[in-house]
Amino acid sequence: xxxxxxxxxxxxxxxxxxxxxxxxxxxxxxxxxxxxxxxxxxxxxxxxxxxxxxxxxxxxxxxxxxxxxxxxxxxxxxxxxxxxxxxxxxxxxxxxxxxxxxxxxxxxxxxxxxxxxxxxxxxxxxxxxxxxxxxxxxxxxxxxxxxxxxxxxxxxxxxxxxxxxxxxxxxxxxxxxxxxxxxxxxxxxxxxxxxxxxxxxxxxxxxxxxxxxxxxxxxxxxxxxxxxxxxxxxxxxxxxxxxxxxxxxxxxxxxxxxxxxxxxxxxxxxxxxxxxxxxxxxxxxxxxxxxxxxxxxxxxxxxxxxxxxxxxxxxxxxxxxx
Numbered sequence: 001x002x003x004x005x006x007x008x009x010x011x012x013x014x015x016x017x018x019x020x021x022x023x024x025x026x027x028x029x030x031x032x033x034x035x036x037x038x039x040x041x042x043x044x045x046x047x048x049x050x051x052x053x054x055x056x057x058x059x060x061x062x063x064x065x066x067x068x069x070x071x072x073x074x075x076x077x078x079x080x081x082x083x084x085x086x087x088x089x090x091x092x093x094x095x096x097x098x099x100x101x102x103x104x105x106x107x108x109x110x111x112x113x114x115x116x117x118x119x120x121x122x123x124x125x126x127x128x129x130x131x132x133x134x135x136x137x138x139x140x141x142x143x144x145x146x147x148x149x150x151x152x153x154x155x156x157x158x159x160x161x162x163x164x165x166x167x168x169x170x171x172x173x174x175x176x177x178x179x180x181x182x183x184x185x186x187x188x189x190x191x192x193x194x195x196x197x198x199x200x201x202x203x204x205x206x207x208x209x210x211x212x213x214x215x216x217x218x219x220x221x222x223x224x225x226x227x228x229x230x231x232x233x234x235x236x237x238x239x240x241x242x243x244x245x246x247x248x249x250x251x252x253x254x255x256x257x258x259x260x261x262x263x264x265x266x267x268x269x270x271x272x273x274x275x276x277x278x279x280x281x282x283x284x285x286x287x288x289x290x291x292x293x294x295x296x297x298x299x300x301x302x303x304x305x306x307x308x309x310x311x312x313x314x315x316x317x318x319x320x321x322x
Contacts, residue, residue, distance in 0.1 A: 004048030004067070005030050006301060009040050009057060010074070016290075023294045027301075035263070037061060044068065049301050052080060054262065054281050059085035069319065070304050072297045075100050075284060076155075077233060078316055079206045092304065092319030096296045098155035100284040105159035107283035108231045111255030112148070112199055114277045115227045116141040118253070121274045141198070144168040149197030151190065151213075152204035152232070153180060160201060161185060172196060176209070194221040199229060206233035216241040225252035231283040234259035243269050246276065257283040 008020065008031040020029055032043040035055050044050060044065040050057070053074040059082035062068065071081055073095040086093050114120065117140045125133060148164055150157045150173040157173065164171055172186040172193060179187035188196060190213075200222065204210050214228065215238035222228075228251055230237055239260050245251040253275040262281055264271065271278050284293075303310045 004028070004305070005046050007040075007043040007047035007050040007065075008032060008053075009043060009050055010053035010055060011035060011039075019290065020294065023291065024298050027298065041065075049304075051297055054080075056080040057082060062086065062089055062091065070094065070301065072096075072300060073316075074293055074297060077205055079233065079235075081316075083317060086319075087317055090320030091317075093316040094297075094300055094304075094310070094314045095316055096293055096300075097313050099293050099296050100289050101155035101159040103286050103289035104156045104231050104283045105163055107257060107279075108156070108160050108201055108203075108229055109143075109163050111229050111231065111257065111277055111279075112143055112201070112227065115229070115253040115255040115275075116143055116146065116199070118275075120277055143199075146170075146198035147172070147196055148199045148201060149173070149188070149193040151175075151193065151200065151202050153183065154203060156231070157203035158183075160203065176204075190218075191221060194218055195223055197223060197226055199227045201229040202232045202236050204232055204236060206235045211235050212238040214238065214242070216244075219245045219250060222251065224250065227252055228254045228256075230255070231257045234262065239268075239270065243273075246270075246273055253277070257281055 005028045008029060010032065011034050012020065012031045017031055030043045030047055033039045037058050040057065041061055041064050044061060046067055047065060048067050048069050050068060050071045051074050052071060057071070057080060062082065062085050068091055070092040071086055073081060076095050076097050078093065078095055081093055083093060118136065122133065122136065144167045147170040150161060150171065153173045153175045161171055172188045174188055174190045174193045194200065202214070213236055219241055228242065242254060246254060255277040256270060257279040258281055270276050300310055300314055302308065
């Protein structure tokens with residue numbers, strides 16, 4: 001095996017391990033038994049390659065992994081990888097841009113439909129024995145009747161816009177780098193989009209400049225009763241400000257797949273509110289996307305090990321050679 005041991009830094013069920021083995025029969029896979037640093041360290045012991053998923057990789061563990069040559073993100077967001085520590089050690093960092101975009105875009109649209117139609121609250125009431133819901137007509141909305149503002153127009157934002165087009169809703173977007181002439185969609189500034197949108201959907205990476213971009217000030221400029229959707233990163237939103245806005249009706253509902261602290265530990269009011277739809281960071285977790293993602297990062301690992309060609313879009317940091 002020219003690529004050596006490959007550490008998977010995400011706990012996996014027996015079924016997931018079996019699928020990984022089927023897709024990577026030539027890999028010596030070392031799957032972390034749990035999310036603790038000690039369990040990560042055990043998986044990294046002797047590993048030349050590591051794949052991170054939804055959990056943060058502590059920088060100090062790199063000192064305990066002297067054989068490590070490449071860290072590959074299982075997806076796009078690299079905020080859980082200690083980039084500076086990796087660069088200092090000469091470890092390459094890569095990701096899979098756009099691979100999960102169709103799946104996450106479908107989840108974003110699903111959260112829009114679920115929040116606008118109040119589906120969790122309706123289902124809970126129905127299961128509790130209620131049939132007649134005379135006030136639902138006041139609360140539920142058609143997605144096609146809404147203005148949807150997309151914040152960020154990378155691969156996921158574009159796939160989301162493509163799916164929204166079939167609903168007939170108005171769509172506009174914003175992005176930090178300004179309008180894209182190749183997009184046949186209206187561009188608005190972030191401030192303008194806040195007041196224009198019935199549904200505001202976030203599709204940006206988490207950076208120092210985007211952290212808490214949806215905070216108390218931004219929420220105050222949002223359209224009263226608007227819906228917030230976040231399938232990107234929890235840190236984009238100030239959760240305390242969001243909770244306050246949901247409680248006082250400033251925001252009508254929120255559909256969230258991501259949170260400021262993950263996994264969510266202890267009480268979190270967002271999980272208990274009737275006007276939220278909350279998911280445990282699973283927007284990209286489908287069988288189809290699983291296979292697509294594994295084949296992609298496995299292909300990059302093989303290419304790195306054998307000196308093959310790697311798409312430059314995948315390379316975050318090249319390391320110090322192979």
